[in-house]
Amino acid sequence: MKFIAVFASLALGVSALAQSIDSAPCPVTFAYTGFARPDQWQHLPGSSLCGSGEEQSPVEFQPGDVIPGSGTIILDWGTVPIHVTNSGYDFRVVNADQTNKITIGGETYVLQNFHFHVPAEHSIPGSPAAAEVHFVHQNSDEEIAVIAVFFSSGSATTPIWQPVLAALPDDLCDVEETGNTFNLAALFGAPQRPRTLRQYDWYEGSLTTPKCDEDVRFYFLPMMFQLGGADARELAKFGENNRPFRPLNGRKLTRVRP
Numbered sequence: 001m002k003f004i005a006v007f008a009s010l011a012l013g014v015s016a017l018a019q020s021i022d023s024a025p026c027p028v029t030f031a032y033t034g035f036a037r038p039d040q041w042q043h044l045p046g047s048s049l050c051g052s053g054e055e056q057s058p059v060e061f062q063p064g065d066v067i068p069g070s071g072t073i074i075l076d077w078g079t080v081p082i083h084v085t086n087s088g089y090d091f092r093v094v095n096a097d098q099t100n101k102i103t104i105g106g107e108t109y110v111l112q113n114f115h116f117h118v119p120a121e122h123s124i125p126g127s128p129a130a131a132e133v134h135f136v137h138q139n140s141d142e143e144i145a146v147i148a149v150f151f152s153s154g155s156a157t158t159p160i161w162q163p164v165l166a167a168l169p170d171d172l173c174d175v176e177e178t179g180n181t182f183n184l185a186a187l188f189g190a191p192q193r194p195r196t197l198r199q200y201d202w203y204e205g206s207l208t209t210p211k212c213d214e215d216v217r218f219y220f221l222p223m224m225f226q227l228g229g230a231d232a233r234e235l236a237k238f239g240e241n242n243r244p245f246r247p248l249n250g251r252k253l254t255r256v257r258p
């Protein structure tokens, strides 16, 4: 029996890893409250970094943690079909094709999904936020770069987000295929592809969900969308999904400006 148990847990670990980026990791093995709450994630298979990692996310940056830097992000974003998944811990739009990419420092990362955290997970100076969306990208070495954008509380949600927020499935592991497309390029106003970004903040952290893999870079864009109260409640209808802040351990937020 022990032999079988070992192989079962290995299989679970591998499939959880493979699915953590691309698609809804059903069945869900962790939660934000109760038995499988964040301070217990380190006990999940393959997830010890959730407890022992020195560069975990999310974090809270103070003004004194910000240092200047330079660089560019080339955003090669177009449209993505709006297929919204209820993963059991977030609502996410899974990228159905491999055409949306970013290039940073000569490395190209392909968009895997984007998903919402309510309230926002990170805190950076100048961006008090009610929610945060993560655009998760991965390169050929399976290194991860996350483009993060914040929402502030507003009277009404920025219209471009409405087709996504109107399609949040109630059923666990369900996928709502709307037939609509989401124009990522239009998040910046007039669509442009590719687009070179010269203003952003970044730091090095981890996935904010098990297995809490490190060497994940977060890039925060200097833009803020609005999230209306009804949409905020809808996104959090099954509970809030922000991991508590993790220790900064001396890390800095690099503020890139032209």
Ligand SMILES: [Zn+2]
Pocket: 115, 117, 134, 208
């Ligand atoms: Zn996330």
